[in-house]
Amino acid sequence: MLGPGDDPSIPDDIVRTSGLTKRYGDFDALSDCSVRVARGEVFGLLGPNGAGKTTLIRSLLGYLRPTSGTSQIDGIDPQVDGVGLRSRVAYLPGDARLPRHMRGGGVLKFFSEIHPAGNLDRSAAIAEQLELNTRTRVAFMSTGMRQKLALSVVLGLETPLLILDEPTANLDPTVRAKVLDLVVAAQQRGRTVMFSSHVLSEIEETCDRVAFLRKGRLVHQLTISDLFQRHRVTAKASPDFDPAAMTVPSDLRSKVQVSTVKRGGQPMVCIDTAGDLAPLLTWIDSLRLAGIRIEPLGLRAVYDAVHFGDAVHLGDAVSAGNAGLGEGQVGQVKQDAR
Numbered sequence: 115m116l117g118p119g120d121d122p123s124i125p126d127d128i129v130r131t132s133g134l135t136k137r138y139g140d141f142d143a144l145s146d147c148s149v150r151v152a153r154g155e156v157f158g159l160l161g162p163n164g165a166g167k168t169t170l171i172r173s174l175l176g177y178l179r180p181t182s183g184t185s186q187i188d189g190i191d192p193q194v195d196g197v198g199l200r201s202r203v204a205y206l207p208g209d210a211r212l213p214r215h216m217r218g219g220g221v222l223k224f225f226s227e228i229h230p231a232g233n234l235d236r237s238a239a240i241a242e243q244l245e246l247n248t249r250t251r252v253a254f255m256s257t258g259m260r261q262k263l264a265l266s267v268v269l270g271l272e273t274p275l276l277i278l279d280e281p282t283a284n285l286d287p288t289v290r291a292k293v294l295d296l297v298v299a300a301q302q303r304g305r306t307v308m309f310s311s312h313v314l315s316e317i318e319e320t321c322d323r324v325a326f327l328r329k330g331r332l333v334h335q336l337t338i339s340d341l342f343q344r345h346r347v348t349a350k351a352s353p354d355f356d357p358a359a360m361t362v363p364s365d366l367r368s369k370v371q372v373s374t375v376k377r378g379g380q381p382m383v384c385i386d387t388a389g390d391l392a393p394l395l396t397w398i399d400s401l402r403l404a405g406i407r408i409e410p411l412g413l414r415a416v417y418d419a420v421h422f423g424d425a426v427h428l429g430d431a432v433s434a435g436n437a438g439l440g441e442g443q444v445g446q447v448k449q450d451a452r
């Protein structure tokens with residue numbers, strides 16, 4: 115029988131949690147979290163400040179003892195063999211602390227020697243790629259330089275799993291792009307990457323799947339390739355437009371959700387679609403709407419739906435990957451602040 119977090123669509127997972135919960139007093143920093151990360155994928159963690167991303171990561175690594183539930187990395191339980199588990203993971207903490215008295219090059223050498231998967235040449239090559247001057251002492255480095263140094267240490271480790279907590283924080287756009295290239299390169303070398311970020315575009319560009327955390331709960335997961343198949347069609351609506359009166363052909367019902375939003379006081383019809391757009395176009399054309407705009411739905415809309423209850427139908431609240439629209443839903447009215 116399948117337990118929580120079990121998902122037959124992910125036959126080979128490297129990360130697995132089941133009902134993972136971390137409670138401080140009567141506050142759940144992480145609540146009943148069951149998730150699986152497939153070997154070789156780039157997996158994103160999204161959520162507002164305080165959602166529980168770091169708590170999940172630190173519990174996975176065995177730095178926090180969960181109140182209940184279990185987790186494994188590569189089949190190892192952190193509470194049973196934390197040292198063995200951490201030798202299989204390169205971890206970039208959100209607040210990486212580096213020895214201030216050392217020069218960059220010394221830091222790279224130190225970590226490549228103490229970690230079983232260390233590789234000084236690789237770390238040095240990454241530092242060069244990130245254009246970091248490794249002769250500078252950590253104490254005299256800018257915040258961004260220290261982040262580059264920490265990334266060089268972590269990305270240089272030849273572990274099967276990389277866990278990066280906000281890897282692009284404090285970096286300029288050029289360096290951000292290079293870091294994302296390094297994440298993709300790590301995946302191409304067969305490594306699994308799990309990373310948290312507040313930058314939706316970089317999750318969209320880099321990840322295969324993304325999980326949304328909210329108030330300690332895993333509230334939604336989606337596959338980015340499914341997201342790219344989703345569109346939002348908006349058009350002007352007359353003031354008396356009633357979305358409930360709109361008929362969606364039965365064969366399209368599972369692929370569309372119709373609602374109305376107000377933008378700048380103007381009522382708009384809003385049709386969210388899933389899957390191939392082509393079969394929907396004839397129906398949309400028959401509606402004789404004015405000022406039609408079609409745009410990719412994008413992670414922003416899903417993020418807003420998860421966090422603010424915006425008008426996007428999410429499909430299954432937590433599914434291992436499929437964010438299909440489910441039954442067509444008609445008639446929501448939302449005030450859109452944007």
Ligand SMILES: Nc1ncnc2c1ncn2[C@@H]1O[C@H](COP(=O)(O)OP(=O)(O)OP(=O)(O)O)[C@@H](O)[C@H]1O
Binds near residue numbers: 143165166208
């Ligand atoms: N030691 C602690 N004692 C009490 N509460 C804690 C403790 N550590 C974390 N928390 C709380 O747990 C919640 C989740 O924190 P966590 O650091 O996991 O969030 P996060 O999603 O990583 O946030 P951010 O995006 O700001 O980094 C927060 O409300 C935080 O205040």
